[in-house]
Amino acid sequence: MPQATPKLNAFPVFMRVEGEAVAIVGGGEEALAKARLIGQSSAALRIVSDAAEAELLAFIAANGAIHIATAYDAAHLEGAVMVFAASGNEALD
DSSP states (O other), rough: OOOOOOOOSSSOOOOOOOTTTEEEEEESSSHHHHHHHHHHHHSSSEEEEEOOOOOHHHHHHHTTEEESSSSOOOGGGGEEEEEEEEOOOOOOO
């Protein structure tokens, strides 16, 4: 009987982001976790949130990220090479 091949729980992806825009949609802990991760790269970080939490705002200020302080609109993603849906709202994500 053939054995089942284990499946990945995550899919590792490597993308060149130097000088490219990466967008994160969300303003809470999930968005902050993604921002910290992408903040280690040379990407231009763009965070879209009309209600960013204080810790995320501090990260934005300390790391030179762009904060788009308004409700999400698809136009905010223009030119981004990668986008993270990190709002915690299943319908929005």
